[in-house]
Amino acid sequence: xxxxxxxxxxxxxxxxxxxxxxxxxxxxxxxxxxxxxxxxxxxxxxxxxxxxxxxxxxxxxxxxxxxxxxxxxxxxxxxxxxxxxxxxxxxxxxxxxxxxxxxxxxxxxx
Amino acid sequence: xxxxxxxxxxxxxxxxxxxxxxxxxxxxxxxxxxxxxxxxxxxxxxxxxxxxxxxxxxxxxxxxxxxxxxxxxxxxxxxxxxxxxxxxxxxxxxxxxxxxxxxxxxxxxxxxxxxxxxxxxxx
Numbered sequence: 001x002x003x004x005x006x007x008x009x010x011x012x013x014x015x016x017x018x019x020x021x022x023x024x025x026x027x028x029x030x031x032x033x034x035x036x037x038x039x040x041x042x043x044x045x046x047x048x049x050x051x052x053x054x055x056x057x058x059x060x061x062x063x064x065x066x067x068x069x070x071x072x073x074x075x076x077x078x079x080x081x082x083x084x085x086x087x088x089x090x091x092x093x094x095x096x097x098x099x100x101x102x103x104x105x106x107x108x109x110x
Numbered sequence: 111x112x113x114x115x116x117x118x119x120x121x122x123x124x125x126x127x128x129x130x131x132x133x134x135x136x137x138x139x140x141x142x143x144x145x146x147x148x149x150x151x152x153x154x155x156x157x158x159x160x161x162x163x164x165x166x167x168x169x170x171x172x173x174x175x176x177x178x179x180x181x182x183x184x185x186x187x188x189x190x191x192x193x194x195x196x197x198x199x200x201x202x203x204x205x206x207x208x209x210x211x212x213x214x215x216x217x218x219x220x221x222x223x224x225x226x227x228x229x230x231x232x233x
Contacts, residue, residue: 002154035219037155044226045147045155050210050219088155092218098171099145099157099218 003028004089004102011108012079020074022089022102030070032092036063037101040085048087049074081109112136112222114206119227126196130227132189132206140164140184143209143216146191147223148202158204159191162214174200193229201231 005023012018024030036049047056049065052072064075076083089102118130132144146158159170159180168180179192189206204227207220 033217033219037220039155044205044223045220046223047219047221050217050221056221086154090155090157090218096172097169099160099169101155101157104154 002103003093003096003100004091006087006089006102006105008103009106009108011110013110014079014081016079017075017077018079018107020076020087020089020105020107021071022073023071024091024100025070027095028070028091028093028100029067029072029089031094034065034067034072034089034091036065036072036074037088037090038083038085039088040082045088076107079107079109083107084109112208114208114222114224116204116206116224116227119204119229121230121232122196123233124196124198124231128193128196128229130191130193130204130206130229132191132224134187134189134206134208137208137222138212139182139187141212143211143214144180144182144189145207145209145216145218145220146178146180146189147205147207147220148200148229149205149226150199150202153202156202160209160216160218161189162216163212167214196229196231198231201229203228 037045208222209216211217
């Protein structure tokens, strides 16, 4: 069982905003940078956000990241059918001396 | 462009060993930390291990520590994962991934991924 907890699923209509939350502790999210990964069905994961809130080149600004204490949030605005995917947070855990992924959240576009 | 190609997966019996490889191209392999990440069928992502750019520093997940060994050969632009004492719970797609930062410490942000190699554990 992961030390980073995510809701199993979230959904919203096209064009709406959805948020994906990831909760951890002081030894992981509270102490380190977080990245977010999108895994479209049948494909390899792709980074969306790094260092809590930075977007790699090519990632649209519809995707955003924020951090507060021991939790982080991924926001997706202007939801599109192509955004249907599994989303994972991830960070280093200082106590475990290991990188940990969140449990993953499936985003469904209604 | 960055290319990572895994190989070495297949069907193996519980208790046996496997060696996975990842051939890298399109970047200065010897300058970047590298990771292995796995995904069991229908499950989430699980980080397995990291090795620093020169191979001196390694960390691994508690679930594989003592059974899995990560290594690299910078002269061959290759990353490896030695899996010993295979268990059914090791059945997964194994991805190699490039760390974003060159040098040390790694950023633990994976900016490129291979297509993965499937490991099936069955008697």
